[in-house]
Amino acid sequence: xxxxxxxxxxxxxxxxxxxxxxxxxxxxxxxxxxxxxxxxxxxxxxxxxxxxxxxxxxxxxxxxxxxxxxxxxxxxxxxxxxxxxxxxxxxxxxxxxxxxxxxxxxxxxxxxxxxxxxxxxxxxxxxxxxxxxxxxxxxxxxxxxxxxxxxxxxxxxxxxxxxxxxxxxxxxxxxxxxxxxxxxxxxxxxxxxxxxxxxxxxxxxxxxxxxxxxxxxxxxxxxxxxxxxxxxxxxxxxxxxxxxxxxxxxxxxxxxxxxxxxxxxxxxxxxxxxxxxxxxxxxxxxxxxxxxxxxxxxxxxxxxxxxxxxxxxxxxxxxxxxxxxxxxxxxxxx
Numbered sequence: 001x002x003x004x005x006x007x008x009x010x011x012x013x014x015x016x017x018x019x020x021x022x023x024x025x026x027x028x029x030x031x032x033x034x035x036x037x038x039x040x041x042x043x044x045x046x047x048x049x050x051x052x053x054x055x056x057x058x059x060x061x062x063x064x065x066x067x068x069x070x071x072x073x074x075x076x077x078x079x080x081x082x083x084x085x086x087x088x089x090x091x092x093x094x095x096x097x098x099x100x101x102x103x104x105x106x107x108x109x110x111x112x113x114x115x116x117x118x119x120x121x122x123x124x125x126x127x128x129x130x131x132x133x134x135x136x137x138x139x140x141x142x143x144x145x146x147x148x149x150x151x152x153x154x155x156x157x158x159x160x161x162x163x164x165x166x167x168x169x170x171x172x173x174x175x176x177x178x179x180x181x182x183x184x185x186x187x188x189x190x191x192x193x194x195x196x197x198x199x200x201x202x203x204x205x206x207x208x209x210x211x212x213x214x215x216x217x218x219x220x221x222x223x224x225x226x227x228x229x230x231x232x233x234x235x236x237x238x239x240x241x242x243x244x245x246x247x248x249x250x251x252x253x254x255x256x257x258x259x260x261x262x263x264x265x266x267x268x269x270x271x272x273x274x275x276x277x278x279x280x281x282x283x284x285x286x287x288x289x290x291x292x293x294x295x296x297x298x299x300x301x302x303x304x305x306x307x308x309x310x311x312x313x314x315x316x317x318x319x320x321x322x323x324x325x326x327x328x329x330x331x332x333x334x
Contacts, residue, residue: 016253022066027067030054031051031052031074032047032052032053035088040089046081049078054068060248065251069248070248071088072244072247073245074242074244075118077240078239080239084240085229085230086227086229087227087228088227090224090225092223092254096220096221096256105253106130106190107251108185109183109251111181112247113245115243115244119243122231122244123146124145125145127142128188128227129224130188131225132220133222134218138164139163141161143247145157157177157178157179166215174207176204183248186199187203192219193259194283195213198309226247230242259280261329264276264277265327272321273315278311278312279311281306284304285306286329286330287330289327296328
């Protein structure tokens with residue numbers, strides 16, 4: 001008889017670091033109702049400018065989601081601010097690696113409403129970012145609603161990867177675009193131990209298992225940030241002219257989890273035992289066997305450092321087949 005063991009090594013309890021659906025309470029409906037509620041903060045210079053707030057379902061018109069937050073939507077000139085970044089941040093101030101919960105998962109439902117003739121079609125960009133505990137940008141995703149197609153005159157709606165390299169913002173086009181006026185789910189999965197991340201929109205990957213942050217800043221989990229980058233400052237550099245485009249967002253969730261290994265077994269047509277398990281980039285793995293759960297031995301050919309995040313298989317073709325054999329996967333941190 002063959003038993004497959006569920007193997008989790010060097011792990012801690014997982015936990016939801018934050019969730020909100022922006023419902024009442026604690027949030028109140030109206031403009032400028034997010035900052036100062038439930039741990040949210042933002043720059044004082046935009047206080048009272050009606051560039052963020054909470055809308056009821058009756059106001060935003062999307063059924064079955066209840067309240068939702070927004071950024072933008074007010075095309076009025078904002079004078080004397082000398083800052084184009086209108087943001088809302090929710091701090092959690094965690095070190096996922098120290099907690100033994102090195103994987104941070106952030107998800108949010110979002111949609112972007114385009115500008116109209118009422119704002120002369122001025123358009124802006126919208127972002128979700130990860131900051132460290134020193135309020136420094138580590139990485140994020142920008143939804144560009146500003147750059148136009150030279151043939152159609154409509155926004156290209158490109159999606160950019162962004163980070164701060166220590167002296168400048170770096171933007172890389174992912175090659176994908178977002179759908180206007182459509183709610184989609186944005187997901188970040190960041191392994192703070194291996195410094196790799198994957199981002200999906202609507203379940204489709206923008207990129208998978210690439211380096212998260214390689215700059216000089218401290219790499220931990222300080223805040224998640226929703227941001228509008230106003231693109232128009234003409235004619236006065238200290239004044240901004242947002243469009244009436246806006247980003248609606250809801251179901252804002254952040255959690256941390258340990259890396260786990262799930263081991264499953266099955267029989268081949270030839271009667272051998274096939275073992276399948278999941279692996280994470282950068283960790284060292286080995287499949288082991290035992291007859292008594294006390295003395296464990298390696299399958300030497302399975303000892304390796306994972307170069308990708310994915311699944312791995314091994315078939316035990318030992319002959320004659322032992323009457324009793326137990327299996328486990330051992331995982332060591334990078």
